[in-house]
Amino acid sequence: MALGTNHVTTTTAATFIPEIWSDEIVAAYKKSLVMANLVKKMSFKGKKGDTVHIPSPTRGDASAKTAGNQVNLIAATEGEIIVSINNHFEYSRLIEDIVEAQALSSLRSFYTDDAGFALGKKVDSSLIQLGRGARGGNAANSAYTGGIIGSTGAAYTSGSSNAANIADAGIRTAIQLLDDQDVPMDGRSLVVPPVARNSMLGINRFTEQAFKGNGSTLMNGEFGDIYGIKVFVSTNCDTAAGNTATDRVALMFHRDSMVLVEQMGVRAQTQYKQEYLGTLFTADTLYGIAELRDYSTVPIVVDASAA
Numbered sequence: 001m002a003l004g005t006n007h008v009t010t011t012t013a014a015t016f017i018p019e020i021w022s023d024e025i026v027a028a029y030k031k032s033l034v035m036a037n038l039v040k041k042m043s044f045k046g047k048k049g050d051t052v053h054i055p056s057p058t059r060g061d062a063s064a065k066t067a068g069n070q071v072n073l074i075a076a077t078e079g080e081i082i083v084s085i086n087n088h089f090e091y092s093r094l095i096e097d098i099v100e101a102q103a104l105s106s107l108r109s110f111y112t113d114d115a116g117f118a119l120g121k122k123v124d125s126s127l128i129q130l131g132r133g134a135r136g137g138n139a140a141n142s143a144y145t146g147g148i149i150g151s152t153g154a155a156y157t158s159g160s161s162n163a164a165n166i167a168d169a170g171i172r173t174a175i176q177l178l179d180d181q182d183v184p185m186d187g188r189s190l191v192v193p194p195v196a197r198n199s200m201l202g203i204n205r206f207t208e209q210a211f212k213g214n215g216s217t218l219m220n221g222e223f224g225d226i227y228g229i230k231v232f233v234s235t236n237c238d239t240a241a242g243n244t245a246t247d248r249v250a251l252m253f254h255r256d257s258m259v260l261v262e263q264m265g266v267r268a269q270t271q272y273k274q275e276y277l278g279t280l281f282t283a284d285t286l287y288g289i290a291e292l293r294d295y296s297t298v299p300i301v302v303d304a305s306a307a
Contacts, residue, residue: 022268024109025283028116029266034221034234035127036120038189040256040292044085044263052083052261052288085263085288089122091115096278112268115283119266124236126289128191130258131251134297135177147249147299148173150196156301163247163301166196168205174252174298175227181295187255188229193237193248196302197223200231250300257296261288 044052056079063072093111135146147156150166153173164170171190178188192200200206206226221232229252237248264286271280291297 022266022283024112025116025119025268026266028113029120029285030116031220032117032120033124034219034232035124035131035191035236036260037219038191038232038255039127039253039258039260042259042261044261044288045265047263050085052085054081054083054259054290054292055079056081056292081259081290081292083259083261083288083290085261085286087122087126087288088284088286089119090282090284091118092280092282094273094276094278094280096276098277100279111281112283115268116266119283119285121236123260123285123287124234126287127258127260128234128236128249128251130289130291131253131297132249132299134251134253134257134291134294134299136294147301148177150199150250150300150302156299163303166192166199166250166300166302168203170300171226171252174300175229177298178252178254178296183254183293183296185228188252189255190226190229190231190250190252191221191234191237192231192250192300193302193304194233194235195248195304196237196250196300197231197233199302200224200226206231248302248304250302251297252300253297254293257291257293259290259292261290263287 042052042054058076058079060074060076063074065071091114095111099107132147145156148154148170149156149162149164150170151164152167153170154162156162174190203226206224219230219232221234222230223233224231237250262285264284266283266285268281268283270282272278273280
């Protein structure tokens with residue numbers, strides 16, 4: 001008995017194939033994120049426009065109530081944070097038919113994993129670079145005037161390369177700087193470059209308190225805890241351009257210090273290009289970032305050659 005001709009082909013399944021690629025890319029993308037999981041995140045998906053306005057109310061003071069007198073009314077002109085949706089990154093490959101015919105299926109897995117990693121790295125790098133400009137600094141020119149050095153917590157001097165190995169005193173100074181600004185303890189994180197992780201593993205205070213698992217689920221990049229603050233490692237804490245080639249910047253911050261607004265999550269598209277006898281594969285994402293509370297982040301400058 002003939003089976004008929006209703007076969008599933010690459011043509012009839014064309015809309016299904018991009019969905020598989022997209023699922024694999026999103027999984028790889030989420031696995032690659034560190035910073036994006038630690039800051040405030042807002043969805044702007046499906047909405048038109050290139051700007052998001054976030055109210056930024058002013059904190060008020062409590063007043064003493066005296067008998068027989070009315071309450072003290074508080075009035076303030078509230079501000080707003082403007083987030084521009086201006087970060088659009090893509091990852092594209094043209095897969096020729098001969099490759100499709102001869103390559104192993106693992107090639108697709110590599111491309112989707114690589115795309116997710118590349119797009120995730122762009123998002124995390126954007127947030128880290130934004131955090132470097134905290135405490136009155138300027139991330140655009142890498143001044144880091146609000147930064148401290150990792151060893152003692154003394155002020156970082158831009159261009160002088162007084163960056164130093166991260167130590168207990170530097171961590172405690174960063175904590176105090178956040179405390180002095182009434183930054184809540186809950187929701188704080190410390191993201192460090194690999195070289196700082198190596199240094200921290202030599203700090204008794206850290207190894208005494210560090211944990212792995214403890215019955216809870218670890219987040220991407222998480223490797224311990226110090227003074228109640230979760231510590232993460234990220235290679236995106238890269239060289240501090242504009243200073244010396246040996247400077248890297250760690251960040252201690254609160255979740256509400258920055259915001260990530262996603263207008264278009266990671267998506268995958270494929271299109272057959274007959275003129276090239278191949279399939280064009282593209283993954284992209286569209287997002288915006290902004291600083292919400294300048295003094296809720298402390299840049300910590302460390303020496304990349306420290307050990």
